[in-house]
Amino acid sequence: MLYYTYMLKSISAGYKKTYVGYTNNLELRLNKHNSNNGAKATKGYKWILIYSKKFRDKKEAMSFEYKLKNNKNLRKELLKKSL
Numbered sequence: 237m238l239y240y241t242y243m244l245k246s247i248s249a250g251y252k253k254t255y256v257g258y259t260n261n262l263e264l265r266l267n268k269h270n271s272n273n274g275a276k277a278t279k280g281y282k283w284i285l286i287y288s289k290k291f292r293d294k295k296e297a298m299s300f301e302y303k304l305k306n307n308k309n310l311r312k313e314l315l316k317k318s319l
Contacts, residue, residue, distance in 0.1 A: 239297035241304060243287040243314055244269060244278070251281060254315060256305045258297040262288055286318035 239260050246253040255278050259265040262285065268274040269283045291297040304310060 239291045239294050240288045241291065241297050241300045242285060242289075243304065243311065244283040245286045245315065245318060246281045247284050248281045253281060254286075254311055255283065256301055256311070258294075258301045260294075287314045 237260055239258055240262050241256070241258045242262060242265070244255040244257075244266070246255075255269070255275065257265065257275065265274065266283065266285055269278040272279045289300060291300065
């Protein structure tokens with residue numbers, strides 16, 4: 237099974253938020269975030285996928301998720317590329 241680490245950008249008016257997570261189904265996970273059934277931090281906002289990276293196992297995806305969540309410079313760089 238494949239896993240993905242992903243980054244979302246809020247498209248709700250007046251908000252500049254990003255969110256990083258991991259999943260084995262990107263489409264389903266994005267739909268959950270946009271229907272307020274995703275992570276607590278994503279509720280009340282609308283999101284678009286701006287980055288994803290594929291991994292062969294869950295451990296690798298979780299490890300990269302942790303690195304991306306804690307690397308503000310990389311997140312800013314990915315955000316700029318999405319504009």
